[in-house]
Each structure stands twice: as C-alpha cells, then as structure tokens.
Amino acid sequence: MQNIAIKVENLSKAYQLGEIGTGTISKDLARWYARIQGKEDPFLRIGETHERANKRNLDVVWSLKDISFEIEKGDTVGIIGRNGAGKSTLLKVLSRVTSPTTGRITGKGRIASLLEVGTGFHPELTGRENIYLNGSILGMRKKEIARKFDEIVDFAGVERYIDTPVKRYSSGMYVRLAFAVAAHLESEILFVDEVLAVGDAEFQRKCLGKMNEVSKSEGKTILFVSHSMDSIHSLCRKSILLKHGQMHCFDASEKVIPLYLSDNEVMPKKSGTGEINVSSLTLRDKNGNNLDFLNAYQEVYLSLNVHCKVPVKDVSFALCFNNIHKLRVCSLWTNFTDKTYNLEPGDYTLIYKIPTLNLIPGSYELVTYIESKSRVIERIDDFKEITVGLNQDSPKRITEPISTTGVYWQNFTAELHRNNA
Structure with missing residues (x-):
C-alpha cells in the first residue's frame, strides 16, 4: 500500500550470551580448526563440557520474536511494556542501529531517531557543529539545516552554550538539543525512546506538543517509547504492547493501556x-x-x-x-x-x-x-x-x-x- 510508512514482517532479534570469541585471531582460528576436525574446543574452561545440542539453545536470548505490524504515514504509535520487554531493541532494529536476526523491515522516508542521550553527537564538537553533523547523518543538505538552525537552538534553549563542546553539557541539555535536532529536521519518520524522562516537566510537555504538531501538520510518522501512560494516551492514537519480546497487542491506545496497567504477571x-x-x-x-x-x-x-x-x-x-x-x-x-x-x-x-x-x-x-x-x-x-x-x-x-x-x-x-x- 502507498500509505504504509513502516512494514515489519516476522521480525526477530537474538543475542548470544557469554563470550563470543577468544580475544585473539590466532585462538579463534585454532578453535575453528578444532571444530572442523570434530575435536574438543581447546579453550574450554576447566570442568566445562562441549554440548553442542543443548548449549546453543541455552546461550541465546530472543529479545524480539516473530513481530509483524504496519504503520501508516503520519500516524503516532506508542510502544509500551515492562522493563526488558524489547521496546528499545525494537526501535534500534527499526533505526538500523542493529540488524534483525530474522524478518524483514520496509520503510518509506528518512528516519530520525533519539534512542539514548546524545545519540549521534560527537562529544568534542560544539552544539553548533553537532547540529550540522547530525543533520548530515540524517541525509540533510547544509542549506536545509541552516534554514532550521535558529528554530532548533531556540527550542532547545541552549543559545548561550551553542559554541561549547557538548561533552560539557548536562544530560538535560544533551536531551534538549538532541530532541530539537531530531524533531525539526526534515525527516519523515521519528523514533523517540524514554530519553525524555531526563528533561524537566516543562520540557517534557514542550516535546509532547512538538511531536503532536509535526505529526498532524507535517504528516511525520512517530514511534514513541514511554512508561508514562498519560503521555502515550495524549499523543498516540495506537499503541503496541510488548511482552517478553513478543507483540501482545496492537490496537487503539485506550484499549492497550488498560491491558498494560492490569498486567499482574510479576508476583509480589x-x-x-x-x-x-x-x-x-x-x-x-x-x-x-x-x-x-x-x-x-x-x-x-x-x-x-x-x-x-x-x-x-x-x-x-x-x-x-x-x-x-x-x-x-x-x-x-x-x-x-x-x-x-x-x-x-x-x-x-x-x-x-x-x-x-x-x-x-x-x-x-x-x-x-x-x-x-x-x-x-x-x-x-x-x-x-x-x-x-x-x-x-x-x-x-x-x-x-x-x-x-x-x-x-x-x-x-x-x-x-x-x-x-
């Protein structure tokens, strides 16, 4: 469909627990050579056995498992769930920060993401330089960034520190500038993780208002991860509820939020x-x-x-x-x-x-x-x-x-x- 901004099909992400390699190329080659000869791993710890059939399953954790959904252009979708449910991993996979283990992602439009405090910023560069750097990473031309520059700085409220290296910024200043860049540059899709919790109450309200504005007036597609159900309810028309890396529900926010709040699977x-x-x-x-x-x-x-x-x-x-x-x-x-x-x-x-x-x-x-x-x-x-x-x-x-x-x-x-x- 022409109106689909993001399409996810059977998406899964697995992480390997423990040590992946030995630490040196020579030892990795020795381990590989022993394996193709059918011999025991020469670098096993004392008392450890080589159980290929069982150990492989025990050492893999699926952060996401068989997730499929479609998001229309201009829609604002909340992603909610308990800590460890896979919310941040989902945004990282969609942002191409990490690749999926299985599945397919189709997206239409330039993506701006705010996943962690200072994502995409270089600590030695000034705020001014990082605005241009971040915009370039997002695929913007210098003229496009310059046109939005004053608006970004005004929104972030860091005029006094704009020519100071961002390594000297507080976490709140980092977030304000990072959000201002992601929200104002001309991207079609915006991913926002829980980083807004670092800001004060007034700035959080300002951010929610800006996301609501760019979604309605500019048709920007937004995926928003938050533990604040009030923010999700006021901003997001639909929400995705994740449980143990699986999509439990994808529906209107007023239906999904009560399911999340009534979840008592953690025993006191x-x-x-x-x-x-x-x-x-x-x-x-x-x-x-x-x-x-x-x-x-x-x-x-x-x-x-x-x-x-x-x-x-x-x-x-x-x-x-x-x-x-x-x-x-x-x-x-x-x-x-x-x-x-x-x-x-x-x-x-x-x-x-x-x-x-x-x-x-x-x-x-x-x-x-x-x-x-x-x-x-x-x-x-x-x-x-x-x-x-x-x-x-x-x-x-x-x-x-x-x-x-x-x-x-x-x-x-x-x-x-x-x-x-």
Whole structure:
C-alpha cells in the first residue's frame, strides 16, 4: 500500500550470551580448526563440557520474536511494556542501529531517531557543529539545516552554550538539543525512546506538543517509547504492547493501556509475620473517580484494603515509591505524624491523601510496609506498578521540591477506617 510508512514482517532479534570469541585471531582460528576436525574446543574452561545440542539453545536470548505490524504515514504509535520487554531493541532494529536476526523491515522516508542521550553527537564538537553533523547523518543538505538552525537552538534553549563542546553539557541539555535536532529536521519518520524522562516537566510537555504538531501538520510518522501512560494516551492514537519480546497487542491506545496497567504477571515478594495483610490498592482523584494512572503535582487519594487476623497494637503503615532503577524516592510512613493504630481482627481501609504528588512523570513501583514496634508484620516488594504523568491542569512552573533519586518529604495525611461487617 502507498500509505504504509513502516512494514515489519516476522521480525526477530537474538543475542548470544557469554563470550563470543577468544580475544585473539590466532585462538579463534585454532578453535575453528578444532571444530572442523570434530575435536574438543581447546579453550574450554576447566570442568566445562562441549554440548553442542543443548548449549546453543541455552546461550541465546530472543529479545524480539516473530513481530509483524504496519504503520501508516503520519500516524503516532506508542510502544509500551515492562522493563526488558524489547521496546528499545525494537526501535534500534527499526533505526538500523542493529540488524534483525530474522524478518524483514520496509520503510518509506528518512528516519530520525533519539534512542539514548546524545545519540549521534560527537562529544568534542560544539552544539553548533553537532547540529550540522547530525543533520548530515540524517541525509540533510547544509542549506536545509541552516534554514532550521535558529528554530532548533531556540527550542532547545541552549543559545548561550551553542559554541561549547557538548561533552560539557548536562544530560538535560544533551536531551534538549538532541530532541530539537531530531524533531525539526526534515525527516519523515521519528523514533523517540524514554530519553525524555531526563528533561524537566516543562520540557517534557514542550516535546509532547512538538511531536503532536509535526505529526498532524507535517504528516511525520512517530514511534514513541514511554512508561508514562498519560503521555502515550495524549499523543498516540495506537499503541503496541510488548511482552517478553513478543507483540501482545496492537490496537487503539485506550484499549492497550488498560491491558498494560492490569498486567499482574510479576508476583509480589512478601515477607513478615503475616498477622496483617494488604490485599489491594485503589487510586482516586479528589472527586472520588478511579484512576488508571496518577497526575504529577495534583491531589490524589491512595486507598489500601487491609485485613487483620489477630489483635495487634502500635501498628504503623508505609507506602514507598521506587523508581525504575529500584531507588527509593519517597516514603509515606504513618508514624511520620506520630500516628499508630491498635487493630482488632477485621477488614480496614487505609486512605492516604496527598495534596500535591511531587513526583516527576515516569513509572514507579510501590512497596508496602506494616510494622509494630519495629517488628515487620508484612512487607510487599513490587506491590503495584503505577505510572505518573502530566495533564493540562499541571502547573507550568514547579515550585514544590521533587526528586528522582533521593528520599524526600511528601506532605500527606492518613486515615484508617474499619469496614462494616
């Protein structure tokens, strides 16, 4: 079809685990010569056996397996899935950064990609020189780049540093300039990985607006990888859900996002005495409406359903937010406010009210704790994965402290109610 920008047929990508070669050409040749003679590998480690039939399968990991889809020109498609699902690998294969093991890719148009911070940049060159270098790599002529140059620099907000080598840029400056180049140069297809998470909230909103603009006004095809379901929902008409390297679903975003959010295939890790259990968590806004994801810098309510088996005194609860790197960024302990509870057997609801959720957009894992006098009653790691995004009501300028790597104070109140029998 003439309207197809990207066509993928039976795409698979395998990676070999362990050492590929011996480290020298002479040893590689000796290994090859032994193999064609049917002899044992002379460079096997002590105690290691040469099992061709089994070992080959064990040493290969399929990051992508039998993926097929078609994307129309001018369409904006989100790619979502858990960490390790194959999202970044798919973009790298489509961008020709790495070749597929099997399958076929057909594309129409020049491709611009933003896969990692500073992709395609030379650290010793200035920002000005890297704009021309990146544009040349994308197939642009010097006149085309010069025509867009001022617009790129203005969007990135790096006028003062444009003649400074980019090795001295911060990661945020790197991303702003790299995105500005990829979005403004005259390519027909744009691939964007999760790198926008490095930027601040205002720049993320600016990037999403630019991608929406170039998709609608210029007919640019966009593939966007993100853990922010709010961004995917607002930008992408369709989404691809990947699971373990396979395409689980390719449909309208409003149908695919709930499938991703309701995926509970990762079993929580529990520990503790088990006298009290947390069974579920509900996210609500200030009007009591259930939420699939949270909006940053907005008032939210988190409700935990709790079951107490035996009488327990001096109980404290906690909800902790870990980022995608497993680093704790926020802890909500009820004993922060010197509040503990005496529980009798029965069912309870613990409601956290957070006036302003000071978390930057992204994906977070919730960890729950229940303690009594420093005795762990229940701890659940990976209790629930939630997504924090931005909406049109989010402030343009952030005045509250935010964090992505350190534990910080989050203003909240907690109320425990016993459910009716």
